[in-house]
Structure formats: C-alpha cells, structure tokens
Amino acid sequence: ANMPVELKGNILVTGANRGLGLELVKQLAETTGQEAHIYACSREPEGSRTEFFDIQKTLVIMMCISMHLPVDVADEESISAAVQAVQDQIGDAGLNILINNAGIRKPALSGALSATKKNDMMEVYETNVVGPFTIAKMFLPLLKKAAQRDSSAKGSGMYLFFHVMLNVGYHHWEKTQWSEYILMVSSLNMLTRCQAEDFKTHNIVVTAIHPGWVQTEMGGENAPLTTVDSVLGMLSVISSLSNKDRGMLLDWQGNTIPW
Template sequence: MSERLKGNILVTGTNRGIGLELVKQLAEKTGEESHIYACCREPEGVRAEALRDLATQYPGKITIIKLDTSDEDSISGAVRAVSKQIGAAGLNLLINNAAINKPALPGSLAATGKKDMMEVYETNVAGPFLLVKMFLPLLQRAAERDTPEKDKGDKMSCRRSAIINISTLISSIEKCPETFHMAQMYPYRTSKAALNMLTRCQAEEFKTHNILVTSIHPGWVRTEMGGEEAPLTTQDSVVGMLSVMSSLSNKDSGMLLDWQGNMIPW
C-alpha cells in the first residue's frame, strides 16, 4: 500500500533500524514525484554508511539532512535546509522516528537517574515538538494545496499533510501491568506516553488546517534497541506501518495504532 504515499516526506533517525528501512521502502515504492529527506545526527559518520549507500542507489530521490533532535540549533538548520529545497510544494509527511533509550535494559528504577530521564525526554518529546512547530508552515502549505479527487469528503491523509509519531505499546498506561515485567524502561515509557499526549494535542490544534496527526507502534522489532529476541524484522514492521499510513484518514487523527492498524488504549 505504500505506493499510495507521495510528495515530500521527511523521516528522522534514519541511519539504522526502523528509520533506515523506512527510507529504503519509501524510495522503492513511491513514484518519481516523491522526495525523501532522511535525517540523522552524523551524515558523514561511520554509522550512516548504509544510509549514504541507499542515497547513492536512488540518485535524486533521497536527500540526507544533518539533524540532532536534542539540539534546537540543529533542528533550525535542518528546517532551513529542507525549506530551501522544497520551495512552494510543502511537506506532505513528517515521520518522527528518532528516539533514544537510557539506561541500558531493563532500565530499572535503581539504575535510572535524573540525567537519563531528562536526556530521553529531550530527544523523544521535545525534539518532535520543536520539529513540528518549525515545520508547521510547510505542512500547512501542503495541506492547502488542491485536495485530490479521491480524498474529497475525507480531508486528512498522509498523501496530503500528516505527522506520524513513532510510539510504542509500552507507552500505554492501561497496558502497563501487562508489559512492565518485560522491561521497566522508566525514561522510555514515560517519554513515549508524553509523545502520545503531544500527538493528541497537535491533532486537536491542527485539524482546522486538515493536518493529520497519529502515533504508531512499530511492534517489537529486531533492532539495536529492540534486541535479538524481538519477533519482527524491520522489513515486516515497515511494510505494515506504511500500509497503515496509506490508509489513515480523519477518524485516525489523534489515535495510537499498531503496525497492523489496531487501536492501542492510552
């Protein structure tokens, strides 16, 4: 379903894991009219080699942008760079994927300090907040363009103008008794719960602009953060998420869904 996504698409945290796979599948499955802005902290570093190789495979389709979501100046610089290239077209889809987890698993209360809490919150919540705030004019520009005929009567979609915040099942307060034994992860859990509230607030504010805002849980994925025991590959997770994104509409704005489109309680 991901071929239905199009336009200017920006993804954060793309040097590895889910972010890298998002860029890969978007590059493969979107048309020539689409352009992907792949953001990472150190575009010239060793950890971004796979991303650079991917950009080489799709010349003219992927632009790598330097972005540290914990640094406001870096965010401002990324917004300026993207704005200059996009011009009048606007930004159709912003995927806030970049996130960190501290301390190391299982992240018990005894092992967690104030610094861990603040650093994780800064990247996982304040970063997406500032990105959306600064990119809002470009998102509005995309939303104000003519609505495709297929979207008549349903004004919101990821083809038009949308923000996707990558969240997690363990952000769910209701499901905490079911998931807490897996890993305590105090900073990560609480930051993602805050990200869910950010999603809800932005969905309320931006509905007048016809900008869709949804949180998506990618599943438990085999990544550096997810670990080797995770049952999902990045490929399968991203196939599912892109399918969900391609079908989102007004009714899904402000919701927390999983990679298969199932609703997760707050």
Template sequence: MNPGIYNSVLITGSNRGIGLELVRQLAESVTSPSQIFAGCRDPGGPRSKALQDLAQKHSNLITVIPLDTTDPVSIKEASQVVGRKLSGGSLSLLINNAGMNIPGNLQQTGMKEMVDVYTTNVVGPMLVAKEFLPYMQRASALPGSQMPVIINVSSIMSSIEKCHERFSKSPAYAYRTSKAALNMLTRCMAEELKKDGILVTALHPGLVKTDMGGPQAHLTVVESVSGMLRVISSLTSEHSGTLLDWEGKGIPW
C-alpha cells in the same frame, strides 16, 4: 491509498533501524514520493554509511540532511535546507522516528536518564513538528491534495493500561514515561492542527529486531515498516490523535 501519494517526506533518525528501512521502502516503492528527506544526527559518520549508500543509489529521490532533533539550531538549519529544496514549498508527510531508550528500574533511573530520554522522545518531535509546520500547512492548502500527516513513532510500552503485561521484563521507566508523554503530545497536536487539515497519529512499529528492540523481538524491520506504511496510507481524519500499531489496531492509553 498508497504511501506514494505523499509527494514529499521527511524522516528523522533515518540512518539505521526503522528509519533507514522507511527511507528504503519509500524510495523503492512503485509510486515513490518525488522527494525524501532523510534526517540524521551525523550524516558523515560511520553509522550513516548505509544511508549514504542508499541515497547515492536513489540520488534523484533522497536528500540526506544533518538533523539533531535535540538541538533547536540544527532543526532550524534543516528546515531551511528542506525549504529551499521542496517542490512548491510543501511537505506532505513527517515521520518523527528518532528516539532513544535507557533501560532501568526505579533504582537505576536518575534525573539525567529521565531528562535525556524525554528530550529526545518528546521535546524533539514537538520542535521538529513546530519548525516544519509551515510547509505542511502549504501542503494542506493545495487544491485536491492528500491530507498532510505527522506520524509520531510511539510504543506499546507507552500504554498505561498495558503496563503490567511486560513491566517485569522491561521496566524502562524513562522510555515508558516519555512515550506516554509523546502520546499526549500527539493528542494535543491533533486537536490544534485539525483546523489546518493536518492529521497527527502515534504509531507503534511492533517489537522489532533492532538495536533498541533487542534480540527477543519477533518482527523484522522489513515486516514492521511494510505494515507501518500500509497503515499510514490508509489513515483518515478519524485516526487523528490515536495510537495504532503496525497492523492498524488501536492501542489503549
């Protein structure tokens, strides 16, 4: 299988880092999707220039849409825009990539940090999946179609079993707990949506050299995204409700 089998793709948080590279690699794939919707909070802002340049280069493929995943109104408006542009009204791949991290140990983490990170990393993906679900159900109903996929970008830092391995270097209470909750959201969605023929998987992109990953990360964005797309292209129903890394290896809860 090839990621190009997904005819229509929506990626959140696509103006930088992993999201931007996902858009780029999908657009430049030999068998690229026919439609790529790149969602970001402020498409006209300076931090979105690289995305706008990419969209101009691939104007026949990429549509940049305003999408603030913490704002239900913004999500609904984005869904309406995408719905009007979708070929056949079906969406075959949704990548919930938008996320945030506020580092901190117990003493440094308060209610605001916990709520802000949880809202972005858990509530946002849920609301986006909920709003765009009808388009994915249509994709599933198409004769001979590939099973639609929802990818929730998680982290190895969500693993309760592996918490002790890097905790001293990065306590990150808000981030760790929110990504653990995202894993449960993935499991719940996988159970509910299997009747619709929709696969839901959590994916760890690796420790990537991005603003969030920091300078100590060992993977480049290009390497990470290349691996992620290979994993996505090889998913089967057996992978629904699991947490995999960018090489396709399972990560314990």
C-alpha cells in the same frame, strides 16, 4: 479499512541512519518512484555508524532521496537549518508527510525507577518527546503549505503528519524494565493527542504508530519482528489514515491500541 492512497509528495523522516528510520527511507524510495521526494534526517549523517550512503548509491538513480540532512532533534539550531534547507528545495509545494522516528534509550539503565538518574531521564525525554514537539512546531509552516495547496486543488485529499513510536513492548509494558522509556512513551502519546487537536484547523492529521517489538539496536535481537515487516505494515497503515485516526495510537497492523 480506508482505501490506501499512494504516498507521494515531499516526505521527511527523522532518525534515518539506522533501524526503522533507515528501513522507512529504503521502502519509501523503492515504492514511491518519482512521485516522491524523500528528506532523510539523522544526527550523524556522515558518522561511522550510518549505512545511509550505501543505500543512497543504489537508489540515487531513482531520484527519490533528495537530501540527507544532519539533524539533532534536541538542538533547535540544527532543526532550523534543516527546515531552511528543505524550504529552499521544495519552495511553495510544502511538506506532505513528516515521520518523527528519531529516538534513544539509555541501555545502561537498569530500568528500576529508583536507580534512574535525573540526567538520564531528561536526556531520554528531551530526544523522544521534546524532539518530536520541536520538529513538528518548526516544520508546521511547510506542513500547512502542503495542506493548503491540497485543499485548494481538490478539496478531498489529505496530507498526513504523524509520529512513529519506537520499539516499546507496548502491549507488555508492565513487564518491561525500561521505566524511563515507558514514562516517555506516555508523554509522546499525550503530545500526539494535543498536536492532533492543535493541527486539526490546518487539515493536518497527527497519529502515533507503534512499530511492534522490532529487531533493531534498540529492540534487541530477541525481538519477534523484522524491520522490513514492521515498516511494510506501517507504510500500509500510513497510506490508509484518515480524519478518524487523529490523535489515535495505532500499531503496525492498523489496530487501535488503548492507552
């Protein structure tokens, strides 16, 4: 295992209003101290479903959560506005870590491919695959800035960029009923591989992380893993990433998952 590094700098998390995204923001804010600035993005930052402002009140003293941005990952204008807002805030420092966590599942679907409608398939694909693709593409200039600053400063450090994969009973995928979700996950894995190759020249590491089967709105209450434990594990994995992890699919405990 690599020596863990302290997570600091500018960190952006999508899907931050609930579930894993909210827990990621909480734990990052609690553990990174004033060395980090967290940019939390979610589709409904002021909607009735968000617990975000409750935690922001308790953590605001730490000055960690710099901004909570309304971002619909399926909408380019919304992402563009977020990029501009983050850019205005961080200036030349760049973005050190991007966690693509936003995702949806259509709970009404039976899971049988023969019963899945095209529109449902497209909506899942647009949010869960095209969303991370667009976020990465539009935030790339800020990721590159951080990577360039780092390599010119000390040469040895590394800035990370990776996808966090949501609640797919991945090890048991043949038993799952979420056919449209499984197809999407395979696409996200391949997107990770392509981006890892694409971003290599900029010294940006792209990795996919499977959080396990977690007790969230998407994972359901029968899931064996709490969001707290999943995120503890993922942050430990993230802090130990290195070049050898480019384009890999890792689980929340750091094991490599073949796919």
